[in-house]
Amino acid sequence: MEYWKLKYLEPGKRRRAIGYLKALRRFLDEQLPKRTAQGTLVLGTWNIRNFDNNRFGNGPRLEETFLYIAEVISRFDAIAVQEICRDLRPMDRLMSILGDEYRFILTDVTEGRSGNEERLGFIYHRDKVSFQGIAGEIVLPEKMLISDVTHKLQFARTPFACAFQSGWLRFMLATVHIYYGSASKKSDAYQRRVKEIESVARFLAKRAAREDQTYILVGDFNIEKFGDATADALEQAKFTIVRNREGSNRTQTKFYDQISFWAREGEVRMAKTERANGVLRLFDTLFRGTDLDLYDNDVDATLAAKLAAMDAEQQAWEAKKPSKTRTGKLKRLAEKLAKTRQVRADRNLREAYYLNEWRTFQLSDHLPLWVELDVDFAEDYLDSL
Template sequence: MINYWPLKYETPDVRRRTVDGLRALRKRIREAMPGTTLHDTLVLGTWNIRNFDDNRFGHGPRIKESMYFLAEVVSAFDVLAVQEICRDLGPLKQLIRLLGPNYDYIVTDVAEQDGGNRERLGFLYNKAKVRFKGVAGEMVLPVKDLIGHGGKRLQPARSPFGCEFQAGWFRFLFTTVHIYFGKESRGTPEYARRVAEIDAVAANIAQRAEKEPCSYILVGDFNIDKMGDPSGNALIRNGFQAAQNNMGSNADRTKFYDQISWLPRKGTVRQTRSDRNQGVLDVLPAVMGEDRFPDYRKAVEATVRGQLDKARTERAELAAKGKDSAAADKRIDKLEALLADADGLKDYYLKIWRTFQISDHLPLWVELSIDFSAEYLTRLRNMPGIQTRDNVEIPL
């Protein structure tokens, strides 16, 4: 249960906005996703939570209600892989406090290498449902499998991160990735590097899975345009089954970057038979839709004023050094015009600002069966026995 009680200390406006958003979001979750169960099913997902939360791009930081909205989404999952967690873990700890004592996290160190963007990968999970089994590690490719790019042999830009968990009867090695992006267009060296990185990661996991006694689940932001293109086929080539993301998981539902895939061991990765056992949770319209721009206009204006103050400081520093300030002047003019343009502010709110409050990606989820007790009883019944000294047959 989310810790809603701190809201009573907020101003009436903040409290009203937050409660209205939470009500709409809870309704959206009820309509789109299955509820969590204690023993029968596992709601597993992945979410690129966009630059959480160092405000390096100047479109934030996240305001108070945004943290409640993020916590509400996370609470709909038993275990959630998260990408783009930043160096400062303060915002993540704040999120965990809102989620309450049943939730915990495991994250990587910061990716400092080229293309890593100083990001972390991690998992948020409900300890009452999911147990961390003590095994965790970042993938390091063998030298023979390094990724070729620009005459170099490279590790993945952000090391894939895997942890072993157990929920009910289901034991699984859960790995998350944030694959190198580069340039979007096919035929570029950057696109080739992206495809090669997916190929190398998937092949490495497939090789490991042959030697391990648990199922492997691979999720994350693959930067795949769509399944069926070379980047998407890299998963299929290596034997992965995918909960096909055919609905688009970026903010405007046009890209298919995020994927959930698995290598089942003896059929133990089983989607439930429900008619809604996978999907994309469309968060933004519920909490920061077009109709809610008036509620957030002051916060949007404050963000733009912060950008304007920064640009003016930059111009003054350039002038003091006798350097050309034309670029800063142009940026200042643009920001001043934006503050005076209601339609422009609304467009900025919809296309940029709210995606740095929630995310420019949407959570992707699947519901899996984790109760294998019926099958186990069948195996026990059919198991051959051995004779004891008292001529009593007991199962092997």
């Protein structure tokens, strides 16, 4: 971790960041196992919300937030990341804080409305995890295409897989960000979500069986809860899900993020520790519910920027020729402007905005999920001889 970058923060923000970094380090020490030189692999997945193009106007991320995200990632040997945006400068900024011992591999952006111009990828410690030279985005063969009733489709956001080795464990690590669409289980969008999970799991399971290789499938599956069709779709392909008891969304009511395995017998083993998996409840330490006073100026600056952007958009639409589209757009903009002004002026509304929106665009609306795996199979090999 390149902590010297703290020197470039103004004194008040530097003191704030140092205090929170110390608290975060203590929290991570308590929650995560110590990284070992070769015996175990600390593996994670994290949807880092909209990292980091600020297209929703609830940012951008503060300088100190990059330090917090880097501190979390530095505790993993390898971590899958989702919602990385087209502009890679924020990613380069994050990697410069992590230091030269970390590397990353990302996809190109997924084009189209449902793709959101997102990338998927992996960040890994180069002394602990070695990239084996194989990487690819998953493209379904014609007979496995996903149906949304009217069309045959590829994934909304293309899954990504890379070959790695850590210790004795050689594995293909695949990550996804599954289509969400709608919460209604009767909707076509929900069925598409199920079919996406089903398709990627079946595709990888078939390949894993043919290659006799361990596959680890992680990411944001948008699984509401265990036992529904979204979770069943993963298990029916014979993937073993790490069943965390805690949800991975901000309020920990949903089980969106998952880590699962299709492994050769005895090859994926949880580390023999007191706790080998979990969810990092980062809001217990960072951007807490009671911290609005510390960030109120930053929240106000965000709201001021939102208002300025909406004012500019309103003026641009007012300059267009009259039409039904123009009338409707101006009406919606006026409503948004009034609501945002009210949030900025009202302490209670501003606090709700801080809790439910602003801080999730600093850290994320997802929490990191982790497992610790045993990667030292020396005893097994000697026994086999």
